[in-house]
Amino acid sequence: MYKPVDAQFQARAMRTGTAAWLLQRLSGIFLTIYLITHIIVIGTSVRGEDSFDDLLSTFDKAPFLVLDAGLLGIVAFHAVNGLRLILFDFAIGLRYQKVLFWAAFVVAVGVFVGSLIAVRNLL
Amino acid sequence: MRVNLRVRRLDPEAAGEPYVQSYSIDAPESATVLDSLLQVREEVDGTLAFRCSCRSAICGSCAMRINGVSRLACKTKAIEIAPRGQGIDVEPLANLPVVKDLVANMGPFFRKLRELTPWLVPDEEHPPEREYLMENKRALYLSQFVACIQCAVCYSACPIVDIDNEYLGPAALTKAFRYCYDPRDHGRGQRLARVAREQGLWRCHTVFSCMEQCPKGVDPTEAIQQLKKMVIYRRLGLSR
Numbered sequence: 001m002y003k004p005v006d007a008q009f010q011a012r013a014m015r016t017g018t019a020a021w022l023l024q025r026l027s028g029i030f031l032t033i034y035l036i037t038h039i040i041v042i043g044t045s046v047r048g049e050d051s052f053d054d055l056l057s058t059f060d061k062a063p064f065l066v067l068d069a070g071l072l073g074i075v076a077f078h079a080v081n082g083l084r085l086i087l088f089d090f091a092i093g094l095r096y097q098k099v100l101f102w103a104a105f106v107v108a109v110g111v112f113v114g115s116l117i118a119v120r121n122l123l
Numbered sequence: 124m125r126v127n128l129r130v131r132r133l134d135p136e137a138a139g140e141p142y143v144q145s146y147s148i149d150a151p152e153s154a155t156v157l158d159s160l161l162q163v164r165e166e167v168d169g170t171l172a173f174r175c176s177c178r179s180a181i182c183g184s185c186a187m188r189i190n191g192v193s194r195l196a197c198k199t200k201a202i203e204i205a206p207r208g209q210g211i212d213v214e215p216l217a218n219l220p221v222v223k224d225l226v227a228n229m230g231p232f233f234r235k236l237r238e239l240t241p242w243l244v245p246d247e248e249h250p251p252e253r254e255y256l257m258e259n260k261r262a263l264y265l266s267q268f269v270a271c272i273q274c275a276v277c278y279s280a281c282p283i284v285d286i287d288n289e290y291l292g293p294a295a296l297t298k299a300f301r302y303c304y305d306p307r308d309h310g311r312g313q314r315l316a317r318v319a320r321e322q323g324l325w326r327c328h329t330v331f332s333c334m335e336q337c338p339k340g341v342d343p344t345e346a347i348q349q350l351k352k353m354v355i356y357r358r359l360g361l362s363r
Contacts, residue, residue: 015332015335016331016335017330017331017332017334017335018282018331021282021329021330085329088348089348089351090348090352091345091348094329094334094342094345094348097329
């Protein structure tokens with residue numbers, strides 16, 4: 001009959017708006033981490049041509065190119081959803097927030113799939 | 124029809140941790156969650172504490188979280204959310220201290236509401252010679268914000284209040300907009316100055332939880348974004 005629960009337990013319903021908010025933050029954190037990695041990789045060029053080329057040859061391989069496609073998808077989502085949020089700050093399109101979120105999502109998936117096809121052509 | 128409730132309880136006198144207690148009752152098909160809670164209190168457990176009054180979604184007393192969604196217990200039919208007699212999680216409102224069982228301390232919520240002068244401020248220096256006139260369009264647009272019953276569902280649904288307890292919250296900001304947009308009001312400047320701060324307007328990240336969970340069809344997100352626009356136009360000197 002009795003079941004103890006965590007004192008801080010707060011169940012929350014995950015709806016479109018909340019999902020959009022969370023995804024925007026998660027993609028933002030991901031992009032920050034990516035940017036730092038990117039700067040480190042580019043930074044190896046100061047050690048000379050060879051070390052830079054060595055590192056880049058690793059990133060030229062298929063698994064990393066697929067990850068690149070994923071990166072483009074995440075950038076696309078973050079950018080389009082960011083535009084959605086800027087519209088909201090001018091009180092435009094609030095009623096269409098769900099449609100606009102799904103539009104951002106579809107654009108992101110489209111960019112991801114498009115990049116995958118481009119990657120396949122590269123290999 | 125079988126209604127199975129899993130109620131999150133807290134007895135402050137026992138100074139213990141919150142716990143979940145299950146109740147299973149036979150209720151009519153028309154029963155709302157509030158009806159079921161009342162039946163539990165009358166037939167099973169007289170110690171169960173919760174607030175209610177009108178039972179028809181007018182007073183806003185019975186706001187609580189049902190299956191993780193903040194809603195009015197009197198406006199939620201048990202059969203609709205648990206058609207096969209599944210367990211229904213009933214918890215007190217989030218973001219507010221719990222007094223006992225499902226009773227939340229509404230103090231912080233009403234304090235923030237009062238901070239923003241939630242009434243019409245008259246023009247003392249130039250009292251009107253006849254009645255104020257409001258265009259039909261504006262009155263109709265305002266009516267949805269006037270419909271707020273201050274049940275704190277939006278306040279409980281807002282994840283930002285959870286992160287920052289001093290954030291004014293959707294209800295107070297909606298009330299501020301409702302009066303700022305009213306042509307009869309003359310307290311606009313003072314009210315806008317009070318909401319235009321970090322823990323006021325700018326804390327809203329347009330998550331839309333308040334809008335999605337409001338039982339009265341009020342759209343607090345719209346009100347907050349309109350207030351942001353008002354503040355920006357004012358700073359740019361484009362409006363009073």
